[in-house]
Amino acid sequence: MPELPEVETVRRGLSDLLPGKTVLAVSHDTPKSFPNAPADVKEFLIGAKVEAVKRRAKVLIIELDTKYSLIIHLKMTGQLVFRSRDDKKRFGAGHPNRSLIGDLPDKSTRVIFEFNEAFLYFNDQRKFGWVRLVPTAEIPNIDFFRKVGPEPLAADFKPQDFKNRIRRRPNSTIKAVLLDQTVIAGVGNIYADESLWTARIHPETKVRDISPIKLTKLYHGLRDVMFLSIEKGGSSDKNYVDVAGRQGSYLQFANVFRREGKACPRCGHEIIKIRVAGRGTHLCPHCQRKVS
DNA sequence: CACTTGACCTGTCCGC
DNA sequence: TGCGGACAGGTCAAGT
Known part of the structure; x- marks a missing residue:
């Protein structure tokens, strides 16, 4: 389901939350959801600090301070939900901004990123989505990014x-x-x-x-x-x-x-x-x- | 080569 | 109420 506007909404949310935070732990359910984990995770992800959250087409790019990036595709049913210890106070029952999904992880949770006092959950009911860890400099060489067309909302797209x-x-x-x-x-x-x-x-x-x-x-x-x-x-x-x-x-x-x-x-x-x-x-x- | 179709998964809804 | 089949917002590989 997520198309450009949905992915951009997620990007803006993550961009307010993640930069400056350090990954403390990662867990995942199947190799399908995170094809190059866990060996690379231990070596390259834990201890890495998030620098920026970007988007290209329907793909999210979480840039780390290790010259590596997480790239995430939500495909049809993917979600990225952030929960900090404070969220119960901020979004508790009755609060207009409370989360519409329940306790996490749930049965659709595929990958969990742990930060200090907070978790980022990658949920994906249909398992089409994925998370990958790639060298940031290699991103432009990935097939999808080489072939994908221009951003329709860019100011210079006439x-x-x-x-x-x-x-x-x-x-x-x-x-x-x-x-x-x-x-x-x-x-x-x-x-x-x-x-x-x-x-x-x-x-x-x-x-x-x-x-x-x-x-x-x-x-x-x-x-x-x-x-x-x-x-x-x-x-x-x-x-x-x-x-x-x-x-x-x-x-x-x-x-x-x-x-x-x-x-x-x-x-x-x-x-x-x-x-x-x-x-x-x-x-x-x-x-x-x-x-x- | 250009273009279309099926496969990947799980959950839900609809008709019998 | 149960069961089979169709369908769901994305992308590839394989087919015509």
């Missing part, structure tokens, strides 16, 4: 850059291209559907059939929905929570996603759900016509 990237795949459907991380970084199913609705583009439209004006609308639509979602703490359908265990509220503002059978907020026609590029896809068949 409409023309967006159009040029998208047009590299003229014969694909626009939905498939938006989801392709090598074209644009960080777009997932929710923000693909929402941005296509905003730009009034049918998700099955071939890229070559979309006018320049519509592509410009899509550029702005994509950025608008992502900026709004970050402001709302991301989308929580089921699993996603921030570092304090709180859900995001963006889906309250969604126009089509998970709204099949309801009225389109723009024209009142019924929103439908179809399958495009192998993914559940939500659209208004009246506002979003196939030929631009």
Whole structure:
């Protein structure tokens, strides 16, 4: 579930909490969740101090003072939840900011990082996510980072850059291209559907059939929905929570996603759900016509 | 080569 | 209430 806005929300939370803290211990459930632990953990992680928490596409990068970094992908159901000794006082029962998840670790907990008086839990129900320890200087050489496209929210990412990237795949459907991380970084199913609705583009439209004006609308639509979602703490359908265990509220503002059978907020026609590029896809068949 | 489909996992929901 | 099947927000490898 976590797409760019959710991962960015987690990054901001971790960035407020982790820098300056030293890793005291690490435990993990399976090699799958932490492929190069524990041998490397003992040697490279314990005693390391967190310097910064960054994000590239949907991947979190926790930079340590040892020239190593932890890189973390939440995939569909990953969570990173931070609990300090003070959290019971700050987020106890009745507190509006209290965590929505219970005692940790729970049965979805895969990796635990212990800091002084605090723990960071990596939970992942479906076990698609992972944590890796890599030399910081090697990160740009990792296959995923070499291939991944530009950050759509970067200040220097202009409409023309967006159009040029998208047009590299003229014969694909626009939905498939938006989801392709090598074209644009960080777009997932929710923000693909929402941005296509905003730009009034049918998700099955071939890229070559979309006018320049519509592509410009899509550029702005994509950025608008992502900026709004970050402001709302991301989308929580089921699993996603921030570092304090709180859900995001963006889906309250969604126009089509998970709204099949309801009225389109723009024209009142019924929103439908179809399958495009192998993914559940939500659209208004009246506002979003196939030929631009 | 460009593009699409299945596999990876667990949990939940829906129809019988 | 139980059971089988479909489905879930991401990414690869393998297939056409």
